Amino acid sequence: xAGVTQTPKFQVLKTGQSMTLQCAxxxxxxYMSWYRQDPGMGLRLIHYSVGxxxxxxxxxPNGYNVSRxxxxxxxxxxxxxxxxxxxxxxCASRQGNYGYTFGSGTRLTVV
Amino acid sequence: SQELEQSPQSLIVQEGKNLTINCxxxxxxxxxxxxxxKYGEGLIxxxxxxxxGEEKSHEKITAKLDxxxxxxxxxxxxxxxxxxxxxxxxxxxxxxxxxxxxxDGTTLTVKP
Numbered sequence: 001x002a003g004v005t006q007t008p009k010f011q012v013l014k015t016g017q018s019m020t021l022q023c024a025x026x027x028x029x030x031y032m033s034w035y036r037q038d039p040g041m042g043l044r045l046i047h048y049s050v051g052x053x054x055x056x057x058x059x060x061p062n063g064y065n066v067s068r069x070x071x072x073x074x075x076x077x078x079x080x081x082x083x084x085x086x087x088x089x090x091c092a093s094r095q096g097n098y099g100y101t102f103g104s105g106t107r108l109t110v111v
Numbered sequence: 112s113q114e115l116e117q118s119p120q121s122l123i124v125q126e127g128k129n130l131t132i133n134c135x136x137x138x139x140x141x142x143x144x145x146x147x148x149k150y151g152e153g154l155i156x157x158x159x160x161x162x163x164g165e166e167k168s169h170e171k172i173t174a175k176l177d178x179x180x181x182x183x184x185x186x187x188x189x190x191x192x193x194x195x196x197x198x199x200x201x202x203x204x205x206x207x208x209x210x211x212x213x214x215d216g217t218t219l220t221v222k223p
Contacts, residue, residue, distance in 0.1 A: 032209070033211070035213075040215070043213040056209070097141075099157075102146075105152070105153050
């Protein structure tokens, strides 16, 4: 099994550009979440989904959109990139209350 | 996360020594999880604790949950260089398993 696959691994954007971070899982997990990790601030929840067609906001949702049309895919869209969105982004999935399986992350720099 | 306080923030130990990392919650816990992260990589799930007094072990790593104190400890026995990394605790605040919160992590360095 591939687990949770994130693409791209690295990305540089200019301020104002938009892009989509891809996330796919092949474990048929019901829950999927997006976190960002910043030095000194730990992991913060951006958006999450409890199943196909159902998404909700996390702690820091502004500037990001998500959708979940299938169980497998949970893309994160940056609408208009800002330097404050420079971070490492992690997608994670889980089934029930078992631990998360994390992707390897996307390092995003906004200049 | 201020909801989950980890201590210490960083730890340097000599190979072979034992160590303990603590995670204290300011809110009720529905589940406590420990993860390990190597630099530049994603988090790896280590173990899950759900009941007060519960204790789990994986190889030389043992985690315990004190429900009354809303605290968990992660203990590594006879540390090895392979144990080096960042250890994070995570917690579920309710039955919504999509909304875990995480501590800021403890960076462990093991000197050979």
